[in-house]
Amino acid sequence: MAPTPEVISEKEEMRKWSRSMRAQGKRIGLVPTMGFLHAGHLSLVAQARAHSDVVVVSIYVNPVQFGPTEDLATYPSDFDGDLRKLTALPGSVDVVFHPPNLYDYGGGHESWVRVEKLELGLCGKSRPLFFRGVATVVMKLFHIVEPDVALFGKKDYQQWRIIQRMVRDLDFSIKVIGAEIIRDNDGLAMSSRNVHLSPEEREKALSINKSLLKAKSAAKDGQVHCEKLQNLAIKCITDAGGRIDYAEIVTQNNLEKVEQIKGPVVFCVAAWFGKVRLVDNMEINL
């Protein structure tokens, strides 16, 4: 068992800690999270450790990425449980950055980061201010923690691509790594929000991964028409009782819609099961 991570809640203290590490020649890895940690998050921590000398995990439920009708108030949290999980890891986490509020300067926050094209499609359609909130808080975390490397999960594929684009366009000297999706044994992509699924809804939600596997296998068998593949997946999910937000095949880098698979694509899905909205995706490289 590793030592319990140091918990830092003040921005200035966090920056001071990072700068003292940098002065000792240490590479800093950052894993941004909203807490209620699961094995998907822990896999990011392991990869951060492999790419750096010291690891910071941030735990902060960022209010500005939630729309007025979204689930900010019910977002799951268990800070003590998170610390226990991080302490039980084979390699240590050095710091948990857990600020109470990143927008507490009074007078209102009015500066935003927008990744103008990439934020429009997929999740951006039903959550129009979501990626503005994500890009802004990640930029703030980058300025506070000053990491050399930052880890994001491919489960939130569009988010990962948006952060990569922000880092490129705004000249951050940070390596952004996309980590593979960790799934439960039955194929459901791990997600903090899964805790809100009833057993019946969880069973229905397995249709997302099944539909993606079906579509990928049909594509490998020669079906390259995206509409057909999308309809296959939509039927599988709606037959199971899910409500589709979107099911779209897009290019892996620019997330542009494609009609026929000719190069590397990713099939992205968001669907509702009861009050829970889940996202998942699968890369298809024929």
Ligand SMILES: Nc1ncnc2c1ncn2[C@@H]1O[C@H](COP(=O)(O)OP(=O)(O)OP(=O)(O)O)[C@@H](O)[C@H]1O
């Ligand atoms: N199953 C997973 N596999 C790999 N990475 C993941 C997985 N789930 C989450 N992550 C990554 O962990 C980071 C923090 O995500 P977050 O704290 O929002 O958890 P989450 O499980 O995605 O929660 P939510 O239920 O809000 O989607 C993000 O980079 C996210 O992509």
Ligand SMILES: CC(C)(CO)[C@@H](O)C(=O)[O-]
């Ligand atoms: C990247 C992130 C920590 C920003 O709040 C969040 O969107 C998440 O947990 O995926």
Ligand code: BAL
């Ligand atoms: N993991 C993405 C965070 C969100 O849906 O708000």
